[in-house]
Amino acid sequence: MAARAEVEAFLQQLLAPERFKDYGPNGLQVEGRAEIHKVVSGVTASLALIDAAVDANADMILVHHGLFWRGQDGRLTGWLKARVERLICAGVSLFAYHLPLDAHAELGxxxxxxxxxxxxxxxxxxxxxxxxxxxxxxxxxxxxxxxxxxxxxxxxxxxxxxxxxxxxxxxxxxxxxxxxxxxxxxxxxxxxxxxxxxxxxxxxxxxxxxxxxxxxxxxxERFGAPAVASHLAESLGLAHEFIEIDNPA
Incomplete structure (x- = not known):
């Protein structure tokens, strides 16, 4: 088990998101419960991945493609509302790293x-x-x-x-x-x-x-999130599972 704040600090130091000019916010995007026992990794924070992570008893999800991007109008309606609502109701934190996850020299x-x-x-x-x-x-x-x-x-x-x-x-x-x-x-x-x-x-x-x-x-882009999550889990004593959601793109 690790505190969410400890996980956030670990990922901040590992991926150094402040170095990048990106298309959206990197790091904690949706705050869940304060303690983390299991992390699920995936490529995109789709509703299918969120549902699968909740079913797998995850406390946090780590993805490459998060929920919020430059140019969005900020309203929680439709598909975005459904994803955020599912995370909040389940108490699951969402961490997303875009360009920092592409760039890491070993785990990206x-x-x-x-x-x-x-x-x-x-x-x-x-x-x-x-x-x-x-x-x-x-x-x-x-x-x-x-x-x-x-x-x-x-x-x-x-x-x-x-x-x-x-x-x-x-x-x-x-x-x-x-x-x-x-x-x-x-x-x-x-x-x-x-x-x-x-x-x-x-x-x-x-x-x-x-x-x-x-x-x-x-x-x-199937490789970075599970590599980082596996390293996180091993370092902080967490369980980890990579969940693949098929995407023909």
């Missing part, structure tokens, strides 16, 4: 996604140094990388081939980081992996020769 989404593919970054790139880049190692072809991503995530990525060059440098940034493609090219990447693709990236890949793989927003 980018670090863990890279580790799933046998990649290790030796440099960062892009806004707020969120992009990771490193040597390809034994991944010498786009086909081999595509196969490894498919096997790791259980789904085939959308691929835009480059010019067929050997893959010596691989860049990646999980989630909706397609806008980092140009920065990855400038950093010397032969291929860039992220969650999503928009219209411009296909043309950039064809014109620059740098390949692009869109691996799924949810699929690439």
């Amino acid at each position: 989404n980018n670090a863990r996604f890279g580790a799933e593919l046998g990649l290790r970054a030796d440099a960062r790139f892009g806004e707020q140094d969120l992009g990771f880049i490193g040597p390809a190692g034994g991944l010498m072809t786009l086909g081999g990388l595509h196969e490894r991503v498919t096997r790791s995530l259980g789904r085939a990525p959308t691929a835009v081939p480059g010019d067929g060059r050997p893959l010596r440098r691989v860049a990646w940034c999980t989630g909706g980081a397609q806008g980092y493609f140009e920065a990855a090219i400038a950093a010397g990447a032969d291929v860039f992996l992220t969650g999503e693709i928009s219209e411009p990236q296909a043309h950039l890949a064809r014109e620059t020769g740098v390949a692009f793989l869109a691996c799924g927003h949810h699929a690439t």
Whole structure:
């Protein structure tokens, strides 16, 4: 068991959210009971995850995508009211960390996604140094990388081939980081992996020769929250369970 305040201080020190200019508040978003015995981790604070966490007797939920984002009008109505009401009635705290959870060098989404593919970054790139880049190692072809991503995530990525060059440098940034493609090219990447693709990236890949793989927003961001929650649980003597809520995105 740990006090909620102790958990909050632990995560604050671990993830250093004050370092980031983000799209919403990081940290405790909904305050529940003062003592925590069990933490459930997940990707997004959906009603399905909240219900599953309540059924699993969780005292807190740790997610990457929280409830509150820049541009919302702040009214607790509809789907947002339903989620907040469920948390408050059950006394369950919600902690959410967005960019800090992407960026952590060992436990973050980018670090863990890279580790799933046998990649290790030796440099960062892009806004707020969120992009990771490193040597390809034994991944010498786009086909081999595509196969490894498919096997790791259980789904085939959308691929835009480059010019067929050997893959010596691989860049990646999980989630909706397609806008980092140009920065990855400038950093010397032969291929860039992220969650999503928009219209411009296909043309950039064809014109620059740098390949692009869109691996799924949810699929690439399944790794950070359970890694952080597991570390939290081990450090403070808590129980932990990762609950997967399927998402085709």
